[in-house]
Amino acid sequence: MATASDVEKALRDRLQASDVTVLDTSGGCGASFEVAVVSDQFEGKKLLDRHKLVNAALAEEMKSIHALSIKKCWTPAQQADAQNR
Amino acid sequence: MRQSVVRASNLQAPAGATAGGIGLSPELKAALEKFIAENKVVLFMKGTRQFPQCGFSNTCVQILNQMSVPYETVNILEDERLRSGMKEYSQWPTFPQVYINQEFFGGCDIMIQSYQSGELAEVLEAALNS
Numbered sequence: 001m002a003t004a005s006d007v008e009k010a011l012r013d014r015l016q017a018s019d020v021t022v023l024d025t026s027g028g029c030g031a032s033f034e035v036a037v038v039s040d041q042f043e044g045k046k047l048l049d050r051h052k053l054v055n056a057a058l059a060e061e062m063k064s065i066h067a068l069s070i071k072k073c074w075t076p077a078q079q080a081d082a083q084n085r
Numbered sequence: 086m087r088q089s090v091v092r093a094s095n096l097q098a099p100a101g102a103t104a105g106g107i108g109l110s111p112e113l114k115a116a117l118e119k120f121i122a123e124n125k126v127v128l129f130m131k132g133t134r135q136f137p138q139c140g141f142s143n144t145c146v147q148i149l150n151q152m153s154v155p156y157e158t159v160n161i162l163e164d165e166r167l168r169s170g171m172k173e174y175s176q177w178p179t180f181p182q183v184y185i186n187q188e189f190f191g192g193c194d195i196m197i198q199s200y201q202s203g204e205l206a207e208v209l210e211a212a213l214n215s
Contacts (some may be wrong), residue, residue: 041209047198048191055178067141070194 001028002061014057015039016078031065036072038079047073109170117174121184125212126156129171129182134158141193142181148200154209186212 004022011020019038024030042050050073132138134146161168175189183190199205
C-alpha cells in the first residue's frame with residue numbers, strides 16, 4: 001500500500017516538483033489520494049498532458065491506489081500568480 | 086440503460102481473443118475505435134448513468150447531463166477485459182474516462198476543471214457541430 005509520504009516523495013523526485021500537497025482521502029487504507037503539484041515540467045503543457053505526467057510519475061504507486069484526484073497541476077509562475085491574488 | 090448495456094456487450098472481445106491474458110486485444114481495440122468513432126461523446130464509467138457505482142463517475146454523469154449533450158456510457162465493471170483494455174487504450178490508469186470527438190479528453194478532475202473554465206462547453210459544441 002502507498003502512504004501520503006510515498007506519493008509526495010515520488011512526485012518530488014520524478015517531477016522535480018517544487019511544491020507538493022498530498023491528502024490521504026482513503027480513511028487510512030492508502031487507496032485514495034488528492035494531490036496538488038507545482039513543477040517546472042508542466043510549463044507549456046495542457047492540462048491533460050500535465051495529468052498524464054502525474055499519472056506516469058505515480059505508475060508504481062497507482063497499482064495499489066484506487067482513486068487519485070489531481071486538484072492542481074501548476075507551474076511555479078501559476079502558483080505565484082494564485083498567491084498574489 | 087438497456088441500450089448502453091447492449092453496446093457495452095458489443096465491445097466485449099470474442100472469447101479467447103486475449104488468450105487468457107489481460108490486456109488490449111486487436112479485436113477489442115478495433116471495437117473501441119469503431120464505438121468511439123460512431124459516438125461523439127462517450128463516458129467509460131463504473132456503473133450506469135442511472136446508477137453510477139463510483140462518486141467520480143457520478144460527477145461526470147452530472148456534468149454531461151448539465152451540458153445537455155447526447156452521450157453514451159459504457160459500464161467497464163461489466164467486463165474485466167474491457168476495464169484493463171481501456172486503461173491501456175487511453176494510457177490512463179483510472180475511471181471515468183471521457184472521449185469527445187474520438188479523442189481522449191480526460192478523467193473526472195479534467196471534466197470538473199474544464200466545466201468550470203468553460204472549455205468543456207466549447208469542446209462539446211465544436212464536437213457536436215463537426
